Amino acid sequence: MNSSTSLSFLARCRRSRSFMVGGVMTGFLLVCAAVSLFWTPGSAYDISIANRFLPPSSTHWLGTDQFGRDIVSMLMTGTQNSIAVAVVAVSIGLAVGVSLGLLAAARRGWTEELIMRFSDFSFAFPAILSAIMITAILGPGGVNSILAIGLYNIPVFARLVRGTANAIWTREFVMAARASGKDRFRITFEHIMPNILSIIIVQATILFAIAILAEAALSYLGLGTQPPHPSWGRMLNEAQALMFLDPWQAIYPGIAIATAVFGLNLLGDGLRDVLDPRLSRKR
Numbered sequence: 001m002n003s004s005t006s007l008s009f010l011a012r013c014r015r016s017r018s019f020m021v022g023g024v025m026t027g028f029l030l031v032c033a034a035v036s037l038f039w040t041p042g043s044a045y046d047i048s049i050a051n052r053f054l055p056p057s058s059t060h061w062l063g064t065d066q067f068g069r070d071i072v073s074m075l076m077t078g079t080q081n082s083i084a085v086a087v088v089a090v091s092i093g094l095a096v097g098v099s100l101g102l103l104a105a106a107r108r109g110w111t112e113e114l115i116m117r118f119s120d121f122s123f124a125f126p127a128i129l130s131a132i133m134i135t136a137i138l139g140p141g142g143v144n145s146i147l148a149i150g151l152y153n154i155p156v157f158a159r160l161v162r163g164t165a166n167a168i169w170t171r172e173f174v175m176a177a178r179a180s181g182k183d184r185f186r187i188t189f190e191h192i193m194p195n196i197l198s199i200i201i202v203q204a205t206i207l208f209a210i211a212i213l214a215e216a217a218l219s220y221l222g223l224g225t226q227p228p229h230p231s232w233g234r235m236l237n238e239a240q241a242l243m244f245l246d247p248w249q250a251i252y253p254g255i256a257i258a259t260a261v262f263g264l265n266l267l268g269d270g271l272r273d274v275l276d277p278r279l280s281r282k283r
Contacts, residue, residue: 013270018273025262025267028259029259036076037080042064042073044077046068052067063248081229082260085225086215090204090211092150092151093150093207096154104165105162105192122155128214145218160200160203202272205268208264210261212260219233235253
C-alpha cells in the first residue's frame, strides 16, 4: 500500500462516523481487557460477606455484589472472557467456513452441493441448541461454548464466501487468468481471495458481536464460563434474584454487553463503508 492509498484509507476512516464511534467503543473494551490482565481496582474472585452490597465509593467504584466481590473488577475480568471466547469462536468459523466456501466456488458440481447441504444442516442447530447438546455430552464449560459458537459460524462464512466468490469467478480478469493457464487453486488465492477479503472482515466483525452475545446467553443459562471465573452472562443470572434489592447489579453487566455488541456493529458498518468506497459515495 503506497502513501497516497494509505492517506485515502485514513481519510475514509475519519469521515465514517460509524467507524470512529464503533472503534472508540471497541477500543475501550480492549483496553479494559488488557488492563485487567495485570490490574483491577479490587478482587473479582475473593468472597467477603462482610463487604456485601457496599455502595459505590473510592475503593469500590460501582460497589460490591452479594458475595462482596468488586463489581468493576468483575466487569473488567469478564471482558477478557467475552473477547477470548469471541476471538476463538470466530477464528474457527473463519478458518473452516472460508476454506469450505472457496472450495465450493472453485470446484462447483457435487462438491459445492455437498458443502451447501452441510451448511443447511448446520443452520438447523443454532449456537444455544448446539451448546446444550455438547454440554449434555461433555459437560458445561467455556471450551464447549466456544465449540458451539464456532460451529455455528462455519456455515455463515461458507455461504457468504461461496456466493461472493461465485460472482468473482465470472469476472473478466478471472477468465483471463484461466486462459493464461493458471489452475483453480492459484486463481483462488491470487484473484478471488483479495477481492472478497473486505467482505470477510466486515462479516467477522459482525459475528464477533454475535459471539459475545451468544457467550453471555450461554453463561446466563449456566452452560458457558463456570465459576469462579467472572462472566457478564452469569452476573446477570446471579443478579436476577436481586432486582428489587439492588437492580444495578443487573444493569451494569447489561450495559457492558450492550456496549460491546453496539460498538462492534457500528465498527462493522463503518468498515463496510471504509473498505468499499462505492457504498460511502452512495450514502
